[in-house]
Every structure is written in C-alpha cells, then in structure tokens.
Amino acid sequence: MTDTSITPTTQPGDWASDQEVRWCPGCGDYSILTAMRMLMPSLGTEPHNTVFVSGIGCAARFPYYMNSYGVHGIHGRAPAIATGLAMARPDLDVWVIGGDGDMLSIGGNHLIHALRRNVKIKVLLFNNQIYGLTKGQFSPTSEIGKVTKSSPMGSLDAPFNPLAVALGAEASFVARTHDMDRQHMMETFRRAHEHDGAAFVEVFQNCNVFNDGAFEGVTKKQNRDANLIPLKNGEPIQFGADGEFGVIDESGCARVVHTAEVGTDELLMHDESKHDPSTAFMLARLARGPFEPTPVGVFRAVRRSEYAMASTRQLAAAQEKQGPADISQLLRSRGTWYV
Amino acid sequence: MTDTASRELPLQEIDEVIIRFAGDSGDGMQLTGDQFTSISAALGNDLSTLPEFPAEIRAPQGTLAGVSAFQVRISDFDITTPGDAPTVLVAMNPAALKAQLHNLTQGGALILNTDAFNERNLEKAGYSSNPLDDGTLDDYRAYPVPMSQITRDAVAEHGVKPRDAERSKNFFALGLISWMYTRPVEPTFEFINTKFRGREQVINANTAAFKAGYNFGETAEIFEAHYEVKPAPLAPGEYTNVNGNTALAWGCVVAGQLARLPVFLGSYPITPASDILHEMSLKKNFGVRTFQAEDEIAAAASAVGAAFGGALAFTSTSGPGLALKGETLSLAVSLELPMVVLDIQRGGPSTGLPTKPEQADLMMAMYGRHSESPLPVVAPRSPADCFDIAIEASRIALKYRTPVIVLSDGYLANSSEPWLLPDVDSLPDIGVEFATEFNGTNEDGDGIYLPYLRDPESLARPWAIPGTPGLMHRVGGIEKEDGTGNISYDPENHQLMVDVRQAKIDGVDVPDVEVAGDVDADLVMLGWGSTWGAIDAAAGRLRDDGFEVAHVHLRHLNPLPANLGDVLRRYRAVVCPEMNKGQLSDLVRARYLIDVEHFGKIDGVPFTTGEVTAAVRKRLEELSGSN
Ligand SMILES: Cc1ncc(C[n+]2csc(CCOP(=O)(O)OP(=O)(O)O)c2C)c(N)n1
Ligand code: SF4
Ligand SMILES: [Mg+2]
Numbered sequence: 001m002t003d004t005s006i007t008p009t010t011q012p013g014d015w016a017s018d019q020e021v022r023w024c025p026g027c028g029d030y031s032i033l034t035a036m037r038m039l040m041p042s043l044g045t046e047p048h049n050t051v052f053v054s055g056i057g058c059a060a061r062f063p064y065y066m067n068s069y070g071v072h073g074i075h076g077r078a079p080a081i082a083t084g085l086a087m088a089r090p091d092l093d094v095w096v097i098g099g100d101g102d103m104l105s106i107g108g109n110h111l112i113h114a115l116r117r118n119v120k121i122k123v124l125l126f127n128n129q130i131y132g133l134t135k136g137q138f139s140p141t142s143e144i145g146k147v148t149k150s151s152p153m154g155s156l157d158a159p160f161n162p163l164a165v166a167l168g169a170e171a172s173f174v175a176r177t178h179d180m181d182r183q184h185m186m187e188t189f190r191r192a193h194e195h196d197g198a199a200f201v202e203v204f205q206n207c208n209v210f211n212d213g214a215f216e217g218v219t220k221k222q223n224r225d226a227n228l229i230p231l232k233n234g235e236p237i238q239f240g241a242d243g244e245f246g247v248i249d250e251s252g253c254a255r256v257v258h259t260a261e262v263g264t265d266e267l268l269m270h271d272e273s274k275h276d277p278s279t280a281f282m283l284a285r286l287a288r289g290p291f292e293p294t295p296v297g298v299f300r301a302v303r304r305s306e307y308a309m310a311s312t313r314q315l316a317a318a319q320e321k322q323g324p325a326d327i328s329q330l331l332r333s334r335g336t337w338y339v
Numbered sequence: 340m341t342d343t344a345s346r347e348l349p350l351q352e353i354d355e356v357i358i359r360f361a362g363d364s365g366d367g368m369q370l371t372g373d374q375f376t377s378i379s380a381a382l383g384n385d386l387s388t389l390p391e392f393p394a395e396i397r398a399p400q401g402t403l404a405g406v407s408a409f410q411v412r413i414s415d416f417d418i419t420t421p422g423d424a425p426t427v428l429v430a431m432n433p434a435a436l437k438a439q440l441h442n443l444t445q446g447g448a449l450i451l452n453t454d455a456f457n458e459r460n461l462e463k464a465g466y467s468s469n470p471l472d473d474g475t476l477d478d479y480r481a482y483p484v485p486m487s488q489i490t491r492d493a494v495a496e497h498g499v500k501p502r503d504a505e506r507s508k509n510f511f512a513l514g515l516i517s518w519m520y521t522r523p524v525e526p527t528f529e530f531i532n533t534k535f536r537g538r539e540q541v542i543n544a545n546t547a548a549f550k551a552g553y554n555f556g557e558t559a560e561i562f563e564a565h566y567e568v569k570p571a572p573l574a575p576g577e578y579t580n581v582n583g584n585t586a587l588a589w590g591c592v593v594a595g596q597l598a599r600l601p602v603f604l605g606s607y608p609i610t611p612a613s614d615i616l617h618e619m620s621l622k623k624n625f626g627v628r629t630f631q632a633e634d635e636i637a638a639a640a641s642a643v644g645a646a647f648g649g650a651l652a653f654t655s656t657s658g659p660g661l662a663l664k665g666e667t668l669s670l671a672v673s674l675e676l677p678m679v680v681l682d683i684q685r686g687g688p689s690t691g692l693p694t695k696p697e698q699a700d701l702m703m704a705m706y707g708r709h710s711e712s713p714l715p716v717v718a719p720r721s722p723a724d725c726f727d728i729a730i731e732a733s734r735i736a737l738k739y740r741t742p743v744i745v746l747s748d749g750y751l752a753n754s755s756e757p758w759l760l761p762d763v764d765s766l767p768d769i770g771v772e773f774a775t776e777f778n779g780t781n782e783d784g785d786g787i788y789l790p791y792l793r794d795p796e797s798l799a800r801p802w803a804i805p806g807t808p809g810l811m812h813r814v815g816g817i818e819k820e821d822g823t824g825n826i827s828y829d830p831e832n833h834q835l836m837v838d839v840r841q842a843k844i845d846g847v848d849v850p851d852v853e854v855a856g857d858v859d860a861d862l863v864m865l866g867w868g869s870t871w872g873a874i875d876a877a878a879g880r881l882r883d884d885g886f887e888v889a890h891v892h893l894r895h896l897n898p899l900p901a902n903l904g905d906v907l908r909r910y911r912a913v914v915c916p917e918m919n920k921g922q923l924s925d926l927v928r929a930r931y932l933i934d935v936e937h938f939g940k941i942d943g944v945p946f947t948t949g950e951v952t953a954a955v956r957k958r959l960e961e962l963s964g965s966n
Contacts, residue, residue, distance in 0.1 A: 019826070051805050064826065072814070072815025073815070082644055083644065087628055088645035088652075089649070089806070109633055110633065311628055314623055315623045315624070315626055315627075315628065319623075330592065331589065334579050334585070335580075336578060337579075338578070339570070339573045339759075
C-alpha cells in the first residue's frame with residue numbers, strides 16, 4: 001500500500017506549528033497529532049497546499065498545531081466550511097478534524113451531507129464518547145446510562161455508531177483506527193488521503209480526564225488480540241493471537257466464531273471495494289461497544305464521482321456551450337432596446 | 340390587425356396606464372404581464388412592475404388563495420413606482436375579481452372573463468350573488484368578455500383538445516389589452532414562437548388566441564376608444580428590463596469579473612431569494628460555482644470556506660435564513676474574510692408572509708450576532724440598483740476583508756424597471772491583492788507572515804490564500820493576538836481587537852448623502868432601500884401641490900454616511916417611512932439624538948405614493964401652521 005515512489009520534501013518537524021499544544025497531559029489527541037505529523041512527509045504534499053479545518057472542541061484545536069493552512073471554525077460546521085473550500089480550491093488537500101459532539105451532534109447534518117456529496121475532504125472524527133471541552137457531558141456516542149454532570153442518573157440516549165452513520169450517508173470511504181497504534185493510524189490516514197472523494201475515519205481517542213479508559217477494552221495492548229479485529233482487504237476476517245477467532249456472515253449478521261469450528265473457508269472475506277455497503281454495515285455493527293471484538297481498518301473504499309471535480313466539469317461544459325465570460329453579453333441576455 | 344377593421348375607434352393619447360392582470364395561479368398571469376411589459380419597454384415607455392404571487396404553489400383552483408396578479412405601469416414620463424392603484428383590472432375569474440377589485444381606482448376599467456362566472460366559481464370565491472349583475476361593479480367601467488368561449492372557438496381549428504384550449508385564454512387577454520393600448524403584435528408572435536419552440540400546436544393555439552383577443556377589441560363594439568401611451572423621455576441608450584433578483588445575481592457575477600476572482604455562492608432555497616440561486620447557477624461559464632447547501636448555516640459556512648480559499652463568496656437568503664447564519668457571520672467577522680450576504684427581506688416573524696416584502700431585518704443585519712460583531716450593511720433602492728449594490732458590497736467586502744449584508748426585499752426582488760445598461764468599461768475595478776510575501780520578522784530576524792497585521796489606513800488584514808508557499812497560518816474564531824493571529828486570552832488584547840474591528844467598519848469609505856428635492860425645505864423624508872420609488876414620487880406630488888420637501892435616501896446603513904447627522908439637523912422635521920416598526924428611525928435617533936418621526940407600515944404591501952404623500956402632507960401642513 002505504501003507508495004515508495006514519493007521522496008519526502010519535508011520532515012515531520014516541518015509540519016509542527018510554533019504553537020504550544022494545550023491538550024491535557026496524557027490526552028489521546030497527542031498521539032493522533034504525532035501520527036499525522038509523521039505521516040505528512042510521505043504523502044508527497046506540501047504544508048502550503050494543505051488545510052486543516054475544524055469546528056469546536058478539544059479535538060478541533062488540531063489545526064493550530066499543524067504548520068499548514070488552517071481554519072478553526074465554529075461548532076459543528078467544519079464539514080460545511082471545508083466543502084466550500086474544497087469546491088473553490090479542488091487543488092488543495094483538505095482535512096476536517098472534529099470530536100463526536102462536533103460532528104455527530106451539532107454538526108451531524110453537515111457531516112452526512114458532505115459524505116453523500118462525496119466532496120474531497122478527509123474527515124477524522126476523534127471519538128472520545130464525551131464532550132471534552134465543555135468538561136464532561138455525555139455525547140451522541142456515549143453509551144446509554146452514562147453518568148455525567150448532565151446525566152446524574154444516567155443518560156437516556158441511545159448512541160450513534162459513527163461508522164454506521166457514515167455508511168448510511170453513502171460515504172465512499174469508511175475506516176476506523178485508534179490512538180494507541182501510531183502505525184495503524186498512519187496507514188489509515190494515508191488510505192483516506194489517497195481516496196478520491198470524501199473519506200471518513202473514526203479514531204478511538206482517549207479523554208483521560210472525563211472518560212478515561214473508554215476504549216481500553218479493545219485498545220490496550222493485552223486486550224488487542226482478543227478484541228481488535230484488523231480488517232485486511234482480500235483476506236478472511238480473522239483475529240486472536242493465532243487467528244483462532246473469525247467473523248462469519250450469518251444470514252446478514254456478522255458473528256464472531258472460533259475459526260477451528262467453522263474452518264477458514266467459511267470466514268467472511270474482507271472486500272472493501274464491494275459496492276453494496278451491507279457487509280461493511282454489518283461489520284460496523286459487530287461490536288455493541290468498545291468492550292467486545294471490534295473491527296478496525298478500512299471498512300469501505302469505493303469509487304464514486306467526486307463532487308468538486310464534477311462541479312469543475314460543469315463549469316467547463318458551460319464554457320464550451322455558452323462561451324467564455326462576457327459581461328456585455330450577460331447584460332444583454334434578456335433582450336434590449338434602444339431609446 | 341385585421342384589414343377589415345369594421346369601425347374607426349378614436350385613438351386617445353394618455354400619459355400613463357396601470358394595468359393589473361389577475362387570475363388563477365394556473366392562468367399564466369405572470370407570463371401575460373411580463374410580455375406586455377416587454378412590448379411596452381421596446382416601445383420606449385417608462386415602466387415599473389409589481390408581481391404578486393400566492394404563497395402556495397397550487398392553491399385550490401378558483402379560490403382567493405390561488406389568485407396570482409401582475410401589475411404593470413407604463414407611462415410617457417419618468418416613474419419610480421408601479422403605481423398606487425390600477426386603472427385597468429383584468430379579472431380572469433370571480434376569485435380574481437373578489438381579491439383585486441378593492442385595488443381598482445373608482446371608475447377604472449374592468450375586463451372580465453364572464454365565462455368563468457359560473458355558480459361553482461362564484462361560490463368558491465365567496466360571492467353569494469353574481470357581481471356581474473348585482474350592482475357590485477356600478478362604480479367601474481365593466482367590460483364583460485366571454486374569453487374562454489372565444490378562445491376555445493379560435494383554437495378549435497388547430498386540433499387542440501377542448502380542455503387544453505382554454506389554457507390559451509391568457510393570450511386572448513394579452514391580445515385584447517395589446518389592442519386597447521395599441522401595442523405592436525409582432526413581438527408577441529416572436530415571443531410565442533421562441534417560448535414554445537418545438538410545440539407547434541401550442542404555438543398555433545396561443546397565436547390564434549392572441550389574434551382573437553386583438554380582433555375582439557377592434558370589432559366587438561363594447562369599447563369606446565383605444566389608447567396610446569407615447570415613449571417616455573428616457574436617457575438615450577440601450578435598455579433592458581430587469582427585476583431586482585436578476586440584477587443582484589448579475590451584479591454578483593460581474594463583481595467576480597471586476598475583482599478577477601472566481602465567484603462562489605452557497606445558498607439554501609427560500610422565497611423570495613431562490614431566484615438568485617437559480618440565476619447564478621446559469622452562469623457557470625463565468626466560473627461561478629453555486630452550492631445548494633443542506634441548510635442556511637452550511638450555505639454561509641461554505642462561503643466562509645470558499646473565501647478562505649480566495650473566492651469572492653456570496654450567500655443568499657431571506658430573514659429566516661439570515662437568523663440561522665448569525666453565528667457563521669460572526670465567525671467571518673472574527674476571521675476577517677470577505678463575503679457578501681444577500682438578504683431578500685420578507686414578512687415575519689417566523690414564516691410570516693413569504694411572498695410579501697418587509698424591511699424589518701435591519702436590526703438583525705446590524706446587531707443580530709452575538710457579542711460585538713460589526714459589519715457593513717447596504718441596501719439597493721430600485722431593481723436596477725441591485726446590480727450596483729452587489730458590486731459595491733463586494734468592493735467593501737474585499738477591501739476591508741469583512742462580511743457585508745445587502746438588504747433587498749421581496750418587492751425589489753420581483754419588481755422590474757427599464758435599466759440603462761452601464762458602459763462595461765466604466766465599472767469599477769474592485770480587485771485586491773493576495774499576500775504572497777512575509778510581512779514581519781521573528782526574534783531571530785527570520786521573515787514571518789502576520790495574518791493580523793493591518794493596513795494602517797483601511798485596517799484590513801492581509802489575505803494570504805492556501806497554496807501560497809511560506810505563508811501558512813491558522814485563523815480561528817477564538818480571540819486572536821493582534822498581528823500574529825495566535826490564540827490570545829489577554830484582556831488588553833481583546834479590548835484592542837474589539838476596538839479595531841469596530842474602527843475598521845466605522846472607517847469604511849461611504850459616500851456622503853445627497854439631498855434630493857428642496858434642500859431648504861422644513862421637512863426631509865429619510866428612507867432606505869425599496870421605499871425610494873414611493874418617497875421620490877411622493878416628493879414630486881408634494882412639489883406639484885406647492886410644498887417644499889427634501890429627500891435623503893440611504894444606500895449605506897452601516898456605517899452611516901459621515902454627513903448624515905449634519906444634514907438631518909438642518910430640518911425641522913425628519914420623517915422616515917419604512918416597512919417596519921421604526922428600525923432606521925431608532926438607529927438614527929440613537930446615533931444622532933435627532934427626533935426622527937417614524938412612519939411605518941407592515942402589511943406586506945409596498946408603500947404607495949399616495950400613502951407617503953398623505954402622511955408627509957399632513958406633517959408639512961402642521962409645520963406651516965406652527966410657523
Ligand atoms: C454553538 C455552540 N454551542 C455550544 C458550544 C460549546 N461546546 C464547545 S465544544 C462542545 C462539545 C465538544 O465535544 P466534542 O465535539 O466531542 O469534542 P471534544 O472536546 O470531546 O474533543 C460544546 C458543546 C459552542 N462552542 N458553540
Ligand atoms: S478534556 Fe479530554 S479530550 Fe480534552 S484535552 Fe483533556 S483529555 Fe483531551
Ligand atoms: Mg468528544
């Protein structure tokens with residue numbers, strides 16, 4: 001997958017802005033930032049052709065720390081800001097960073113529409129299952145019954161499954177990674193970057209202040225074998241220290257099995273390019289939460305017309321048909337008369 | 340038209356006529372009115388139009404709610420309004436008559452499609468007896484015409500199904516009115532041929548219906564005369580007929596050319612602003628990118644993103660949408676990026692009166708954002724002025740790197756007037772330069788880019804767009820340190836930034852106001868936006884009646900022209916007609932401590948000249964009494 005033909009013109013340090021990073025010590029956002037800075041040189045892009053756009057939240061501070069162009073916008077609206085930017089400037093690399101509240105609560109509408117349009121933006125959702133910046137209220141990804149300051153008796157809201165939302169919105173690229181595995185993050189972000197369209201990546205991110213350990217059940221070293229299912233394109237979906245577990249399609253539902261009991265041949269073959277999103281959806285919903293076997297990696301990567309380029313093609317077609325811009329002609333287009 | 344004209348009717352010359360076509364929304368009244376307008380424009384009349392649509396797309400047929408009307412005034416002199424009351428009403432059915440009769444001047448002409456006055460339609464319109472013969476029309480000159488029947492007969496030979504045949508009756512009406520006002524017929528034949536190209540049967544039917552209407556006038560012996568309205572003494576040149584929304588859309592497209600920037604429009608459909616989105620979507624050959632967003636917030640946000648990318652960005656909407664855009668506009672104020680918001684005001688609160696105008700978003704435009712979030716506000720005064728205002732708003736936005744709000748309204752949006760086309764070369768150059776180089780140094784003496792280092796004169800910050808090597812920077816809504824733009828929570832810095840953002844807007848170069856009319860009068864009428872036509876016409880009437888009156892009309896509402904206070908203080912009375920409860924009056928009072936007298940109306944109908952004249956005359960009489 002790694003494109004070895006690119007000779008880096010930058011170093012990770014070139015991507016770090018001069019701003020002091022102000023997340024809480026131990027916050028998972030740091031490791032995501034490091035992964036991004038380390039990845040950038042190998043993407044063959046330059047800081048001046050790269051824009052990070054965000055909304056509001058802890059995660060949304062991300063653009064300040066990258067030495068690229070950046071917009072720290074308003075709560076929830078980053079996908080919309082990025083859509084305008086990507087349309088006006090299809091030449092740029094546009095990344096969108098936000099938290100679970102930012103992207104699925106106040107900005108849920110913009111997220112799904114950006115995904116369905118397939119505008120070339122790379123959306124990274126840092127899911128910590130909590131509102132970090134406002135100091136710990138439950139979020140749209142918090143588990144039901146979550147006790148927080150705004151839900152002292154437990155939250156009543158059933159959570160969103162971010163990947164299922166993205167797939168439901170017809171996203172053409174859907175992936176998941178986590179803040180405890182830099183290589184996996186880098187590889188996943190790279191794949192998102194390579195995708196010609198909207199890419200959606202959920203990043204499990206630990207908020208060690210307000211929701212510490214939310215993903216430990218799957219991301220902690222000793223739990224990974226048992227509970228992380230790495231999706232590898234073209235390979236049977238298998239996990240465990242020796243591949244002793246696998247996933248099968250049981251009449252439309254993904255189910256975890258002992259590989260030995262069904263045989264490798266019966267395991268689901270992972271095909272991220274499958275146009276029908278049903279299998280990806282089924283896999284996205286395999287785990288009820290980050291405490292049982294959970295797939296990570298690229299769930300879906302399909303080709304679909306990219307929005308900004310499609311818009312550019314319309315401009316070209318219009319020029320072809322109506323001729324180049326001509327103010328004089330425009331003013332006379334409804335007919336004129338002389339006095 | 341027929342060479343067998345059976346009788347010679349006198350041809351009377353009149354200086355103006357105000358015709359209102361009214362029918363069911365399916366009757367094609369807008370098309371009829373539009374075409375009558377085009378022919379009259381080509382004849383050289385001055386004109387002004389006022390369409391009136393129902394809010395529902397297909398309100399039940401034959402009901403009052405479904406009435407669609409189009410008023411057009413043509414004259415042989417300079418006019419600024421579509422006229423207070425029609426002198427001719429064409430009513431295609433009882434509902435149209437019922438809904439519109441009260442508008443008609445006493446003694447006005449009433450042309451009625453008698454075929455539609457059957458029991459069912461009368462009942463739907465709420466008539467308990469037939470107005471054709473119960474005395475309702477005694478005060479008017481009623482001309483009953485069996486339009487449906489004659490149309491059906493006329494189109495029969497073209498093989499049109501009887502049900503479809505009647506659909507041509509608006510062309511019958513157009514033919515009749517064309518005869519009455521001696522309009523040439525050829526342009527309408529051409530229009531029919533172009534409009535319905537490829538549909539031979541429709542072309543033939545409409546042409547036949549039009550001819551039948553024209554001939555009916557000539558031969559039916561129910562009319563006493565026909566009329567002629569001579570051309571108006573308009574400034575010589577090439578004219579087109581535009582409504583405000585079209586002119587505004589063209590202004591935005593042209594502003595992009597004048598700034599040498601690609602145009603971006605983010606918009607969410609809403610009456611009466613949607614036509615701007617439609618029109619700009621047709622101009623893709625100008626490099627105009629239109630984005631129909633998922634809501635008004637996304638529409639505004641996409642414009643912010645496009646502006647960051649170096650486009651001339653617009654977002655168009657009406658009041659409910661402007662309310663939604665508030666937070667995003669405040670972001671644009673903080674980011675100090677250029678963009679233009681087009682607010683086509685309509686009646687409110689809430690959904691209010693979607694198809695009716697109001698001027699009640701002024702305070703929202705001024706203050707409808709959290710915290711200290713100043714931005715320039717401008718307002719066009721006439722349909723054609725919408726073109727210029729789009730360019731002026733873009734100029735301010737680009738020069739000062741600020742969002743600008745344009746306040747048009749539903750009246751200007753749909754009303755049209757002849758527009759003397761500007762000389763393209765005379766249009767201003769509104770281009771600005773992007774930053775491409777460092778504008779500061781750090782402690783080590785290395786060059787750096789300071790995104791909030793301002794131009795000392797305009798206080799605008801530099802605009803470096805992504806793709807520019809070396810000038811990478813981050814902008815955000817969190818308070819920024821002066822110069823560097825880095826996050827800053829420093830109290831003194833915040834005070835400074837608030838002050839400087841305000842000073843920048845206060846310092847926008849706005850031309851002084853000029854006083855129209857009698858500069859030395861006792862009373863000045865102060866207006867803004869679409870009331871210009873009615874106020875100007877009222878000034879004319881008052882002067883004709885021997886009064887002296889001055890008129891000051893604001894195009895720039897924020898900042899206000901520097902001389903405004905001094906000018907207004909010269910008058911004993913300042914009367915401010917506006918379609919709201921006193922928003923400009925309050926702003927001017929607060930700002931200058933001048934006792935502005937508000938004269939308001941919020942009934943969804945633009946001021947008539949008569950209303951303004953009467954109110955101001957009363958005040959003038961009081962003033963002369965107290966001399
Ligand atoms: C319009 C608006 N409403 C509310 C807020 C307050 N607010 C800021 S961040 C945030 C939620 C942040 O949660 P999330 O998006 O999950 O980001 P995290 O801090 O967890 O990274 C809220 C409610 C705001 N800034 N703007
Ligand atoms: S509150 Fe949580 S998410 Fe925010 S910086 Fe602190 S640890 Fe990170
Ligand atoms: Mg969160």
